[in-house]
Amino acid sequence: MCSSCTDFQKKTVSFGCSAFLVLFAIVLGSLWPTLSSNLLREKLVIKNGSVNYQNWIKTPIPMYLEIYMFNWTNPADLHRYPEVKPNFQEMGPYVFQEVHERVNLIWNNNHTVTFNQRRTWHFVQERSNGMLNDTVTNLNVISLNVAYLLRNADAIKKFAANILIDLDGSLLWHKKTVQELLFDGFSDTLLEVLKTLNDTVRIPFDKFGWFVNRNLSETYDGSFTMNTGEDSLENTGLLTLWNGASHTGMYKGSCGDVRGTTGELWPVMHSNKTNVTIFASDVCRSLTLQYGEEVIINDVEGAKYVGDERVFDNGLKYAEAACWCNSKPEQCPDVKPGVFNASACKFDSPTFISYPHFYLADASYREAIDGMKPNRSKHEFYIAIEPHTGIPLDVRAQLQINMLLQPVRGFKLYEKVPELMVPMLWFTQRATLTTELANQAKMALMLPKLGIYVAIFFGTTGILLGGIFAYLAIRKWSDQVPYEELLR
Known part of the structure; x- marks a missing residue:
């Protein structure tokens, strides 16, 4: 002083x-x-320069796609069913590092942004249990699809298709490599036939592979329009349109609504104990997860949301799920609980989605075959979110692809087969919050x-x-x- x-x-x-x-x-x-x-x-709204924008435009969290293949070990005993059950051996995981980037951004006047998503995968040998040249035996998906799509066709079409299947098809693919079945794909004469079977179906690939033409594609997942949070942080990341529409057109009523987020960005929530919804373009539908429990990831508290039996119900246990059935009303529900008919999303093929190893599905699916070992700790679908910022803390998005094998009249390969839900592969998208992002949170x-x-x-x-x-x-x-x- x-x-x-x-x-x-x-x-x-x-x-x-x-x-x-x-x-x-x-x-x-x-x-x-x-x-x-x-x-x-200012940090959370999606706009150029914000922290959330930087974390959204290119995924900062290390993300991995882990794929498990199912190898059919005793296909020669198929016609001895049910005396000898088909046995499936799990192979893998085959691990790929996955990167998501948002491209072709268009900022709209109603606090939304329209964008495409580019996904990139690189094989990570040191994290994998197996090589990409490992061989797998399982259903011939192309022959199966030809028979399935023509199951109600006239005798002349069936006869012609039968000849082609006899010449170039088979019931099974023997010793296809993991690399062929996943990203590389392979040519098949029957695929050209499949592309001409139905004028309303436009199959956008010339080779078959579960992920063919997807690596580095900017259009495969479609276009998304989502809220930026400018009007309210409670809307951040919520989708309003997919491919320019608010309804997929694939499922009835509210089941076809475009709802939820793409999974990497979440709105601010005032209450942890609510539900969250992911829109999964892979299956052209939303998946609503239920509040599970409080968790702590890297010293950040969050809420864990879990996919329970409601996700793949078909109206049998939960009336609101009845709109997932695309069959005639008198035929619904058309599948037992725990398996979702995704044919509307997969070019009308007999493709069905479940949790891995038919976890939470009707027991008849796993009892009809050997090799299924459902386990909550391994196969639960969940995501953990910090509710005040919407930052995802831990992600385990896990789904299984199954094909329906069933008798089809007029096709020698399929006339005497049993009806089975055949597991083809299951995958996990895995991501956990890094220490650096935890500090930001x-x-x-x-x-x-x-x-x-x-x-x-x-x-x-x-x-x-x-x-x-x-x-x-x-x-x-x-x-x-x-x-x-x-x-x-």
Whole structure:
């Protein structure tokens, strides 16, 4: 304090500083909730330069696609069913590093952005249990599809198709490599026939492979339109359109609605104990996950949401799921619970989706074959989310692809086969929050409290200093007053 100032000036400055600190604390404490909310909003809204935009435009979390193939070990015994059950041996995992990038962005005037998604996969040998040249035996999907699509055709078409299947087809693919069955694909004469069977179906590939033509494709997943969160952070990441429409046109009523997020970005939630919905373009539908439990990932608290038996119900247990059935009303439900008929999404092929190893599905699916070992810890579909920021903490998106083998009249290969739901492969999309992103999340979560702590510090400091100054002033004043005057 200045040495040339009078006592009165020193007291004025001292008490003024104390009052300023207290006033600053009051103002900061009053305004900080609004300021911190605006700061957080600037980080979470999807726009150029925001933290959420940078995390969304290209996936920052290391993501892996783990694929398990099913090898049919005893196909020669098929016609001895049910005396000898088909046995399937799980192979893998074959692990691929997966990167998602958003491209072709169009910013709309209604707080939405339209974009395409480019996915890239690279094989990771050191994480895999097997090589891409491993061989697999399982159903011949192309022959199966020809017979299935012509199951109700006239005798002439069946006869012609039967000849082609006899010449170029088979019931099984023997010793196809994992690389061929996944990303490389392979040519098949019957595939050309399949492409001409139905004028309404346009199969966009010349080779068969479960992931053929998908690596680096910017169009395979379609176009998405989602909320940016500019109007409300509770809408961030929620899809409004897929391929320009709010309804897929593939399933009836609300089951065909485009709902939820793509899975990497989530809105801010005020309550953990709610449901969340993912729109999975792979199966052209939404998947609603139920609240499970509280979890902690890298010291960040979150809520775990789980895919339960409702996801693949067909109206038998949950009435609201009845619209997933595309058959005639009198034929619904057309499959037992736990398996979803995805034929509308897969060019009308007999493709069915379930959890791995028919986890949570009707017991008859796994009892009809050998090799299925459903296990919650291995096969549960879940995602963990930090609700206040919408940051995904841990992802295990797990699905199994099955093909329906059934008798088809007019096709020698299929006339006497048993009806079986045959597992082809299952996959896991796996991602866990990194330490760096966990620190970002913790900083964002601390932001609302940080200003209050600062306000409390300055307020307390101001009050303490004011008290000290008052004590010193009173003491100095009392020391200056004669003792006789204090006794009067």
